[in-house]
Amino acid sequence: MLNKGGRGPRPRRVQGSALALLLLVSPARAAVTSVYLIQNSGWMEPFYTDARAPFRPLLGALVAASQAGGEVVIADFDQDGQLAPRRSPHVDYRGPDDLARIAAAIAALDLPVQANGHLTDADFDGALVRGINTVLDGQPGIVWLVTNNRNSPSNSQRVDENTRDFARRLADSPALPLIVAYPMRLPAQGREYAARGLIIYGIAYGEEAAAALRRLTRAPGLTRLFADPAVQLKPLDQAPLAFTPLSSTTPGLVVDRLPDGGLRIEGVPGGRASSVEISGALRSDYYPHEIDGARLSLRWEGGDGVPGLGATIEPLTLDHLAPGQAAPVRLQLRVPEIDRALGLAGWLQRDVTLHGVLRIELGQLSLSLAPAFAAKMSQIAALDQLPSVFFDNRAVTAATASLPVTLIVHFPVWPLLGGLLGLLVALLLLVLLLMLLRREREHVVSLDGQTRRIRLRPFQTRQITLPGGRAFTVRGRAFGPPSVRAVNKHGG
Numbered sequence: 001m002l003n004k005g006g007r008g009p010r011p012r013r014v015q016g017s018a019l020a021l022l023l024l025v026s027p028a029r030a031a032v033t034s035v036y037l038i039q040n041s042g043w044m045e046p047f048y049t050d051a052r053a054p055f056r057p058l059l060g061a062l063v064a065a066s067q068a069g070g071e072v073v074i075a076d077f078d079q080d081g082q083l084a085p086r087r088s089p090h091v092d093y094r095g096p097d098d099l100a101r102i103a104a105a106i107a108a109l110d111l112p113v114q115a116n117g118h119l120t121d122a123d124f125d126g127a128l129v130r131g132i133n134t135v136l137d138g139q140p141g142i143v144w145l146v147t148n149n150r151n152s153p154s155n156s157q158r159v160d161e162n163t164r165d166f167a168r169r170l171a172d173s174p175a176l177p178l179i180v181a182y183p184m185r186l187p188a189q190g191r192e193y194a195a196r197g198l199i200i201y202g203i204a205y206g207e208e209a210a211a212a213l214r215r216l217t218r219a220p221g222l223t224r225l226f227a228d229p230a231v232q233l234k235p236l237d238q239a240p241l242a243f244t245p246l247s248s249t250t251p252g253l254v255v256d257r258l259p260d261g262g263l264r265i266e267g268v269p270g271g272r273a274s275s276v277e278i279s280g281a282l283r284s285d286y287y288p289h290e291i292d293g294a295r296l297s298l299r300w301e302g303g304d305g306v307p308g309l310g311a312t313i314e315p316l317t318l319d320h321l322a323p324g325q326a327a328p329v330r331l332q333l334r335v336p337e338i339d340r341a342l343g344l345a346g347w348l349q350r351d352v353t354l355h356g357v358l359r360i361e362l363g364q365l366s367l368s369l370a371p372a373f374a375a376k377m378s379q380i381a382a383l384d385q386l387p388s389v390f391f392d393n394r395a396v397t398a399a400t401a402s403l404p405v406t407l408i409v410h411f412p413v414w415p416l417l418g419g420l421l422g423l424l425v426a427l428l429l430l431v432l433l434l435m436l437l438r439r440e441r442e443h444v445v446s447l448d449g450q451t452r453r454i455r456l457r458p459f460q461t462r463q464i465t466l467p468g469g470r471a472f473t474v475r476g477r478a479f480g481p482p483s484v485r486a487v488n489k490h491g492g
Contacts, residue, residue: 031070032212033141036063037089037131040111041078042119043148046190047198048111053188059106059146062200064099065221068142068212072097073135074105077127078120083112088123089131119192122147132205140206142213149199149380170203171234178210179203180217180230185379197380202230228376229287229323239362239399240285244326249277262404263358268335270352270411276333281326282318282360288373289393291321294362298331302356306407310334311358318362322370331358338409351410358403367393443482447472456482463487 038059040048047055063072075089082088093105112120124147131143170176182200202217204210216222217230232240245255245263254266255278268274284291298313300306314330321327338352440455448470456462456476465471471487 031140032068032209033070033073033136033139034063034066034068034144035073035075035131035135035141036144036146037127038074038076038109039078039122039145039147040076040109040120041122043122043193043195045111045119045192046188046195047148047186048109049190050188053186055186055188056106056109058184058186058198059109060103061225062144062146063102063106065225066142066144066202066216067097068209068216070141071095072102074102075131075135076109077122077131078112079123080126080130082114082120086112087130089127089135091135094135128203136205140208142209142216143201143203143205145201145203147199147201148195148197175205176203177207177235178213179234180213181233182222182226182228182230183377183380184226185376199380201233228373229285231288231373232286236289236367236393236396237399239360239401240287241360241401242283242285243280243329243331243360243403244283245278245280247279249279250275253278258404258406260404262406264406264408265333266408266410268338268407268409270338270340270409273337274335276331276335278331278333280329280331282329283326284318284321284323286367287323288370289323289367290370291318291362292366292368293320294318294365294399296329297361297363299359299361300333300356301359302354306336306338306354306356308336309356313360335407335409340411351408354407354409356405356407358405360401360403362399362401363397365397365399367396369393441476443474443476445474445482445484447484448486454482 036059047053063074072093072095073091074093075091077089080088092108093101095101114120124145128143128145132138132141135141136143170179180202182202183197184200185197186195187197188195202213204213222230242261243263244257248255250267252267252269253276256264256266258264263278265276265278268276294317296313296316296318298311300309300311302309310333312332314332318327338354340352438457440457440460442453442455445452445454447464448466448468450466452464454462454464454474456474458476458478461473461475463471463473473485473487474482475485476482
């Protein structure tokens with residue numbers, strides 16, 4: 001694949017590598033740009049001169065199928081400094097998704113010749129560094145590197161050693177979180193050389209670009225363009241496992257697989273501890289690697305407040321699982337008691353939505369290249385000519401797969417009905433009390449030995465004067481007889 005080298009202007013070297021300097025820098029947030037770096041050095045001569053090789057139509061189809069929604073850049077590369085003043089990468093088009101202008105840029109790709117009459121050499125290290133530094137300007141982007149995987153900067157014969165060094169730096173760089181590849185057979189016979197195929201690398205610079213690249217590799221555009229899935233080169237410790245629920249042994253539980261691959265579990269009982277059991281299929285998308293063996297374990301990470309949830313998986317091992325194949329598994333979640341919120345809002349609460357992640361951990365992991373992939377690659381390049389990044393599976397002994405989970409916890413309806421009934425009773429009592437307070441009642445009172453009948457509402461006060469001049473105030477009560485008080489001659 002890629003190798004170090006190049007004599008053109010380079011950023012200042014740190015720790016022996018311009019690539020190491022650049023790729024330690026975290027890109028700022030921005031729209032994801034798609035950069036297509038197309039090799040045009042001497043080893044690519046067959047693809048440019050063989051009219052029967054569908055090289056340019058492939059490039060057009062790649063651009064159409066893999067755009068990430070941002071700016072599009074078409075650029076060719078060889079070795080910077082060999083075609084002065086032309087730089088490498090040389091930008092042929094930069095702008096929006098314009099079909100006609102992109103097609104014109106692809107048609108204009110050439111096979112340049114140095115002043116001495118020789119075809120150019122290739123420097124992948126310099127191309128990627130300058131592509132990120134000058135074309136992307138340090139912003140998030142996906143670099144699609146189109147190459148026949150044969151490199152010799154400055155006619156260097158240390159191809160294998162340079163390749164290993166460059167591949168190691170790619171694997172070690174945190175700024176390149178995701179690298180995929182699409183090897184494809186594309187025979188071409190040129191005037192000088194012959195070729196059997198190409199490798200198209202997708203290199204994500206920054207986490208935003210990595211998320212976009214993951215979406216693209218699963219989207220219809222690339223899955224229709226390439227017969228096989230993307231080869232995952234990095235990371236290999238993030239296992240691409242997909243879980244499909246098939247049935248649940250827990251009554252009342254509804255389990256669905258969301259479009260993003262996560263689980264939606266509805267019907268978890270609230271107010272008490274419960275156990276959730278789900279049977280399903282665990283598929284490996286570890287293309288092109290076969291899981292020879294692994295120990296399985298399951299761990300819950302509650303994102304919003306289910307710290308005590310326990311999780312287990314059965315069986316405890318995976319054996320000889322090829323890419324695309326699935327193994328039957330059973331998940332068990334031990335959900336702790338989840339109570340309603342406090343106050344009136346809690347009593348009215350019918351359900352609550354909680355989010356978390358199930359981590360499927362693969363220990364004692366052993367990976368090998370699937371035989372079908374090795375057979376395909378032999379038609380493109382000898383296995384001993386492939387970059388070491390294709391064989392990094394040998395060093396992987398553990399991996400983790402993430403399964404987002406949404407829990408819908410339902411609370412029983414009886415407390416809600418009881419609360420509504422209590423509220424209704426309280427309202428009725430209040431209405432009755434108001435009616436009682438507004439209704440006049442007849443009372444018999446004794447005033448200075450004289451019996452009088454008087455009608456009063458609760459808390460209403462009336463003054464009664466007897467024929468002899470004695471005065472009394474009578475005040476109604478909510479319950480019982482009214483109160484009577486004598487008034488002196490002065491009204492006091």
